Amino acid sequence: MSGRGYLKAMKEGKYGKDWKEFRKRLIEERGGRCEICGWDGSWPWVLTVHHIDGNPENRDPQNLMVLCSKCHLNIQRRKKVPEAQLRLL
Numbered sequence: 001m002s003g004r005g006y007l008k009a010m011k012e013g014k015y016g017k018d019w020k021e022f023r024k025r026l027i028e029e030r031g032g033r034c035e036i037c038g039w040d041g042s043w044p045w046v047l048t049v050h051h052i053d054g055n056p057e058n059r060d061p062q063n064l065m066v067l068c069s070k071c072h073l074n075i076q077r078r079k080k081v082p083e084a085q086l087r088l089l
Helices: 003-011 019-029 069-076
Strands: 047-051 064-068
Touching (some): 019 047, 064 069
16 A cells, blocks of 8 residues: 555544554564564664555454565565565464
């Protein structure tokens, strides 16, 4: 989902009212690092949550990955990410 798509889904309430807290808790539970490159969320990239199936309403843990903004953009742009690095829980 692009940045615009994210903003639209947020406005429409597709992430749910508690998304910010849910996101924060998930990042902490997953060790506060990008699940692809290991980045710790410090500047210049932030940590985000990627929905593997693209559905912001699907909070199944197997559908979610904590990613730095760089890796998240690479996935969104459909750049090749080694399958071994796409760790599903």
